[in-house]
Amino acid sequence: TVMAAPMTNDQSWFYALALGVSFLKCLLINAYHSTDFEVHRNWLALTHSLPVSQWYYEATSEWTLDYPPLFAWFEYGLSHIACFFDKEMLVVPNLNYASPATVLFQRLSVIVADVVFFYAVKEYYNGFLFGVLLLSIARHCQNRHFEGAFLFSVLLNLKHIYLYIAPAYGIYLLRCFCFTQSNADGSLQWRSFSVVRLVILGTIVLSTFAVSFGPFIALGQLPQVLSRLFPFKRGLCHAYWAPNIWALYNIADKAFSILGVKFRLLDINKLPKASMTGGLVQEFQHSVLPSVSPLATLVCTLLSILPALFKIWHRPNGARGFLRCLVICALGSFMFGWHVHEKAIMMAILPLSLLAVDSRKDAGIFLMLSVTSHYSLFPLLFTTQELPIKIFLMLLFTIFSLASLKTLFRKGGALLNPLEVTYLLGLIPLELICEFVYPLTVWQKTFPFLPLMLTSVYCALGVTYAFIRLYISLLTCSDTTKKTKMQ
C-alpha cells in the first residue's frame, strides 16, 4: 500500500539535500567562529539594550552597526529570542562574550534563516536552491513583478551590498514592466509606457525604504547612518585582497616599483612605505601607478556595467537576459568596487548557477568562476582544524557541480577547454605551496602575506577571465526571446 502521495523524484532529492545540509551545519556548530560572531553579538546587544536613536551612534565596540536599518530591526527581533539562551550576551560592554549557549543560539539562528532559503528555492523551480534574492528573481520570472520588486527593496534594506545589482533591477523593471509591450523584433515601444505601473513600483520601493529608514530620518540621523553604511575611510583593499582588478593593479604597481628600483629609474627613499600587505586596513599610496580614489572606483564600476544595462534596455531577453545582466552588474561591482570583500562574489555566482543549467557556455563559465571563488575564500578559514573541512567541502562541491553539469550537457563535448582545466588544476599546487610548503620556509617570517597575495592574484585572473567571457556572451547573444521552461 502507498503511505502518502508519492513525491516526485526531484522533490524528494531536494528535501534530502536540504536536510543533509542542515544536519552538516548542526554538526559544525562547534567549529571556529570568526569575528563575525562578535559582530553579530554586539549588534544583538545594542539593538536590545539601547533606544533606537542610539543605534547608529553606539561605538563601545569596534564593530559598529554598518548595515541598513531593516537589518537592525531583524537583529532586534532576534535579540528577544536570544534572551532565552543567555541574557549575558545582550549586555553591550560584554565584548567578545561567547558562552556555549551564545554560540548555539547564533548558529541556530543561521540555520533557521536557511529555512527561508529553502522555501525560496522550492518556489523558483522544482528542484533548485537559494534566498530572498532568488525569491525575488522567481517572482519576476513568474511575472509577479510587484512581489519581486518588493522583495528586492526589502533585500536592499537588509544588506546594502545588493546595491551592486540594483541598476540591473531598475533598468529591467523600467524596460520590461513599465513598458508593457515590445515590438516584434524586441525593440522598445515607447507608446506602451504605463504610468500606473511606474507609480505603483515607485510606491512599493519608496515605502519599503520609508519603513526602514523612516525613524532615522525623523531623528535627523540620515547622514550618520549613511556614513556608517558607506565607510570610505577604509582602504582600497581589504587586508586580504579580494581577487578583483585592484589586486592585479596592486601587484603590477609592486612589480613596477621593484623593477624601477632595480634599474635605477626610481629612488627607493622617495617611494612611500608600502604596507599594503600589512594586517590593518588603512589608507595607503601606490608607488608607481596612480593612486585610486573611491570616486575612480565608482566611475570604473559604472563604466563596466553600462554596456550590459544598455543591452537589456535595447533588447531585453526576458528572464534570461535579466539574470545575465544581474550577474554582470554583480561581477562588475566586485571587479572595480572600493573595499570589496571576497564574499561579495557569491552574489554573482548565485544567479549564474541558475543560468548554468540552461546553457552549456554558461555552465563552463560557472564552473570556472565558482571553483575559483570558492578557493579564494580559503584564507578566511585559516585554522588547522578547519583545513580538512574546507578541502573536503570544496572537493565535494567541485565534483558535484562538475558531474551534474556534465550529465546535463552530455552531448557536445567538454564543458571546459584545456586552458581552463589547466588553470583550475593549478589551484592544487597553489594550495599545497601556500598551506603546506610556504609555512616551512624562511620567508614565512619576513613575508608572511605572500601566500595571500599569490592566492588573490591567481584567483583575480580567473575572475577577470570569467567576466570577459560573460560580457562577450551577453553582447553576442541572439535577440530572440526564448520561452523559459516555467511558463
Added chain:
Amino acid sequence: MENWSLFSLCVLLGLTSRWAVSFHSYSGAGKPPMFGDYEAQRHWQEVTYNLPVHEWYFNTTNNDLNYWGLDYPPLTAYHSLVCAYVAKLLNPEWVELHASRGYESHSHKLFMRATVLFTDILIYIPAVLLYCFYFCDGSSKQKVATALCILLYPGLILIDYGHFQYNSVSLGLALWGILGLGLGWDLFGSLAFTLALNYKQMELYHSLPFFCYLLGKCIKQGLIGRGFFQLAKISLTVLVTFALCWMPFLSDPKQPLQVLHRLFPFGRGLFEDKVANTWCSLNVLIKIKTLLSRETQLFLSFALTLLFILPSSLKLLSKPNLWQFKLALVNSSLAFFLFSFQVHEKSILLAAFMLPLLVKDGLLLPYVVTSLAFLFLSLYLLSHLTRTNEPLFWYFPFLVISVATFVWLEPPAKFPDLFPVLVSILSFLHFLGFIIYFNLVQLMEPQRKKSQKKTN
C-alpha cells in the same frame, strides 16, 4: 552521474561528517584524575615510546597498569608506537614519561583526531568501497547508496571521532578479510583477519565464522589432496602472522601469559555499567552478579555462548558459501555480545542504544544529528530501493520518541538509573529478536526472492 563521481561524493561526505564530529569533545575531556579513552590512547603512546617491549604489559615502577594499562593485543601497541614517533616530532611534551599524564591541548586534540582520520582513510574506507563495488547486488545506484549508508554509520563515527577509539582499524582489517574470502583469496583473507584479531581481541566475535567457512571449504575440496594443502597453507599463514605479531613477546614464557591475562580479564565481573546484553538485563530481575559465584558465572556464559553459536557455525561448516558466511558473522557477533563475559557496550556499535555512554562524553548533539540523519537516510533509501514495510516505517518514530523521552524527562528519585536500564533492556530485547531471526534465516534458507528491479 558517473560512478567515480558518485563514489567520491560518498567518501567526501563520510570524511566531512567524521571531521565535523571530531570538533566536539572526547571521552574524559577535562576530567581528572582518570580522564577517559582519549587519555588511554595517549598514555599508550607514552608507554610504548619510552619503555622497552618487555615492560609494556607488566606492572612496574614506570608502568602503572591501574592507570590505563594496555589491554589490547600487540598490534595496537605497535600502532601507538608509530603514533608516538610522530607525536615526538611535533611536540615531545605529548609523550613525556609520567609528565604528560592528563595532557590536554587544542593542538594535541588535532593530532589525535588526525591519526584516526589517517588510519580510517588508509584501511577502512577503501575496504568499504571495494565491498560495495564487488559484493553488493543491484544497480550502481544501490551500490552507492549502500556505500553512503555504511560510511555515514553514526555508531562508528561517534565512537572513533567523538569518544575516541580506533575501531576503524580492526573493523577495516576484518572487512578486508571478508573481501579476501569473497574474492577467493583465502590466504589474503586469513592474513587480514589475523591482523584484525591481533589489533583488537574483540574480533574473536567474528573468528568462528571465518574458521568454519575456511574449514568447510577445504573439506569440500577433499581432505585428501587439494583441500588438505589449502588447509595447510591457511594454517601456516595464520601461525606465521601470529608469530610475527607476538615475536617480541616470545622470548620469555611469562610474557605471552601476561599479555593474555591483560586481554581477557576474568578477574572482573560478568558485566560493567549498563550493557544491552542478557546478563545486565537479567540482573534487573535476579541479581545473578551476586547470587552466583564467579566460576558459575564463567561457566554459564561460556555454555550459553556456545549454545547460541553452534547451530550457525555447524550450518556454515556444512555449506560454506558467502551468503551463509555473512549471516554467520552476524549471528556469531550477536551471540558473543549477548552472552559472553565482561562485554562492553561498544562491542555492538549500534547507534540508537548507546545513548548513556555518549551523553557522558558530552556528545549528545552529534549523536542526535548523526542518528537522525542516518535513520532518515536509511529509511529514505530503503523505501526507494525496496517495497516499504509498513511496520518498519512506524517503528522509527517510536525509537525517536523513546530516545527523546530519555533525554528530556527527569527520572524519579527512587530509581535514578531507570532510563538507562530501560534503554538497555529494550535494546536487549531487540538483539534477542535479531539473533533468533537471523539464525532462522541462516538455518532454514527460505526461498530468496528475486528482488532485482530494472531500475538503473
